[in-house]
Amino acid sequence: MNEVILELKNIHKKFGKNKIHQGINLTLHRGESLGLLGGSGTGKSVLLRSIIGLERIDEGEIFFKNNRIDQLSENKLTPFRIKISYSFQSGALFDSISVFENIAYPLFEHTKFSYSQIKDQVAEMLKLIDLQGKEELMPSDLSGGMQKRVGMARAMILNPEIILYDEPTAGLDPANTLNVVELMLKLKKKGLASIFVTHDIPSAIMLCDRIVVLHEGKIIFNDTPIKFQKSEDPIVRKFVLSSRE
Amino acid sequence: MINHITSKYYRLFKILRSYLISIGEVFDLFFETIQCTFSRPFYFSRLMEQINHIGYGSTSITVVMGVTTGLVMTLNFGYGLAKFGGTLYVPALVSLSLAREMAPLFTSLLVAGRVGSGIAAEIGAMNVTQQVDAIRALGTSPVRTLVVPRFWSLVISLPLLSSLSFGVGILGGMIVCKTEFDIIPGFYLYKVFSTVKFHDYMSGLVKSAVFAGIITILACYKGLKTRDGTKGVGLTTTWVVVTTSILILVTDFFISKIFLIIW
Numbered sequence: 001m002n003e004v005i006l007e008l009k010n011i012h013k014k015f016g017k018n019k020i021h022q023g024i025n026l027t028l029h030r031g032e033s034l035g036l037l038g039g040s041g042t043g044k045s046v047l048l049r050s051i052i053g054l055e056r057i058d059e060g061e062i063f064f065k066n067n068r069i070d071q072l073s074e075n076k077l078t079p080f081r082i083k084i085s086y087s088f089q090s091g092a093l094f095d096s097i098s099v100f101e102n103i104a105y106p107l108f109e110h111t112k113f114s115y116s117q118i119k120d121q122v123a124e125m126l127k128l129i130d131l132q133g134k135e136e137l138m139p140s141d142l143s144g145g146m147q148k149r150v151g152m153a154r155a156m157i158l159n160p161e162i163i164l165y166d167e168p169t170a171g172l173d174p175a176n177t178l179n180v181v182e183l184m185l186k187l188k189k190k191g192l193a194s195i196f197v198t199h200d201i202p203s204a205i206m207l208c209d210r211i212v213v214l215h216e217g218k219i220i221f222n223d224t225p226i227k228f229q230k231s232e233d234p235i236v237r238k239f240v241l242s243s244r245e
Numbered sequence: 246m247i248n249h250i251t252s253k254y255y256r257l258f259k260i261l262r263s264y265l266i267s268i269g270e271v272f273d274l275f276f277e278t279i280q281c282t283f284s285r286p287f288y289f290s291r292l293m294e295q296i297n298h299i300g301y302g303s304t305s306i307t308v309v310m311g312v313t314t315g316l317v318m319t320l321n322f323g324y325g326l327a328k329f330g331g332t333l334y335v336p337a338l339v340s341l342s343l344a345r346e347m348a349p350l351f352t353s354l355l356v357a358g359r360v361g362s363g364i365a366a367e368i369g370a371m372n373v374t375q376q377v378d379a380i381r382a383l384g385t386s387p388v389r390t391l392v393v394p395r396f397w398s399l400v401i402s403l404p405l406l407s408s409l410s411f412g413v414g415i416l417g418g419m420i421v422c423k424t425e426f427d428i429i430p431g432f433y434l435y436k437v438f439s440t441v442k443f444h445d446y447m448s449g450l451v452k453s454a455v456f457a458g459i460i461t462i463l464a465c466y467k468g469l470k471t472r473d474g475t476k477g478v479g480l481t482t483t484w485v486v487v488t489t490s491i492l493i494l495v496t497d498f499f500i501s502k503i504f505l506i507i508w
Contacts (some may be wrong), residue, residue: 035468054378074386081384092379094371109385154383 298404315417368468
């Protein structure tokens, strides 16, 4: 197995009296795709947000390439946020600027590329997400699926080592779901490690090397998609059966 | 009984604690804004964009408000003082009131309504649609990108808007003095310039700059704290307009007092 690039040790998180995570241990290897499944409100998105410091954990440790990152200040997190990018469920595009400016935003912020270099990189990225010629459109002019793909392009533009997908196929029609999954497969082929939070089990089985199931704040399953489909655990079975309906 | 009293005091303590935490966070945001101003990168283009939007965009309402204030004040002072034969004191009274109080105060209250609510709604909407989280996730600071340009644009614009308001207010007063009280413009302007000293004018400018700081920091703070979707955005804007207006009025008294002691 490749080197471990992300490690979560004994993560605890609660909101008020509601315990979300109760001792989560997880590792992600270089180039690996990990599917994170679980019922609504089990803290899948919170776990992703905790990894890049958008939420602070109450207890535990998070390591990126052996560097502890859970206690870092916002400023010190910056280099790690370039290496671990986050693709939001809603896309979270900046609605007052164009598609080009959205995708180019990280390049303007973190690189010293010239405008023409940035333009080339954005054009390349738009080709990858199959949205050539849409540079000048505003986010409100795009469909939900297009917005998600632009969000993913923005997350990808700085060549991160890990990408965290927060329900990228949620609320999309089958054609758009396929577009997003195809894009994720392209990125996987580039050797990018990822954590894929989803309720879309067929996509998770197709994309992921490993599937993790969260239930009541704990990991109850952590194995390959094949073993996931054959699991005898009643909770895991529910997920498997729901995908066959 | 004891339990009831204890729980009542505990609730009170919790409310007080949350207020103190909020005050601390507001000051924290202010200091972070200053810190981000003097460290790289500084978004000059965004500052200019905000000056255009916030400052230049407020000129028309400032002119209307300034002229109206000058007209009404002159009219009231004129007829009030006429009873005692003091019409000639109107230019001095109007100009001094406008320079020290009315122009900065009314302009700031107007801008608190127009700009404060706008900033709070914009940042609040960005927050509930995860755009602020996206700024953080992309390794940039919401304070640097959102707060700093808005803070400095209003700190620069509001004193200029107050000056404009003062200028057009004087003009309004001059029109009423000529038409209602037969005071010729030459005499009016002579009285204005001989009455309003540099420190009177400075008092108004400093007040405007302080009010600008209050408006932007509170609007940005509340915007960044907005939760609960569109309802939350609505509550945020209401809170910002009410709170900044009250704070402007209270702060105005203290700054006036300080300036009267100094000069």
